Amino acid sequence: MLQNIKKITKYVLTFPQVALHKLRGVDHSYSELVDFFRYFPFSSINKDNSVNIRFHGKKLKFFYGPQGPVTAGEFASFDYEFLNVKDKVVIDVGAAIGDTAIIFKLKGAKKVFAFDINKRYLEIAQKNIEVNELCEDIEFILSSVAGKEINKDDEILGAIMLDKDRESLNVIKNISLEEIIRKYKLSDPILKIDVDGYEYEILETSSANTLNKFDSICLEYHYGLKKIPQILQNAGFEYSVIPINQVQIDYHPDKYKNMDIGIINAKRVTKFA
Secondary structure, eight states, X not given: OHHHHHHHHHHHHHHHHHHHHHHTXXXXXXXXXXXXXXXXXXXXXXXXXXXXXXXXTEEEEEEOGGGOGGGGGHHHHOXXXXXXXXXXXXXXXXXXXXXXXXXXXXXXXSEEEEEXXXXXXXXXXXHHHHHTXXXXXXXXXXXXXXXXXXXXXXXXXXXXXXXXXXXXXXXXXXXXXHHHHHHHTOSSOEEEEOOTTTHHHXXXXXXHHHHTTOSEEEEEEXXXXXXXXXXXXXXXXXXXXEEEEEEEOTTSOGGGSEEEEEEEEEEEOSOOO
């Protein structure tokens, strides 16, 4: 009963904006528009697949890509509030269309190095930082971040990417966390990881000494905790876990249908010599 009341309330409160945008010819379903306006009741959706929103006092134009305007919801919900990025360098692994990179910068990050393997997503991300004049402080890198190169035939990619996006992986380079720290000469950076299942490989192939070079780590896990807590403890971190959802995704490969999703916030408490 309560759930139905919430649903009805959501539709009623967003109706004026939804109706207005439908009259303007915005090509999204009623449900998609409702989902966006419950996050941003006073914002607007444009016909060029972008939205106009405000974040941290700044007006943003944000191109939202293939998943629809609700993708901009990260600006409202922001799962990485734990991270104190002010005056820090942030390594954003799984940058997608650039929402978190922009958020980190507007929250005071000195520089954001943002990595993703999806060429199409990073093209949208580049548009987002160009239109908002943030190119100087955010750098997008088309690369996997892992201990080994990602193969386009890896089964897990069926749960992450469209087939047409996987073809571009033939030319994707790979870099490890250790190489990132060395290449950019980083001291106590912040690490964010959201890579839809590759988080385990990244942590398991990174040494404790490498992970210990990060001041804080925030990552989204997708198939349970597995060895992540032990890896973080061995690297000198204290952590907390925020479970989010357990869900079955029927169109994923069999091995990856059952998802157990949550967030781990980790703060370094012991710095190795």
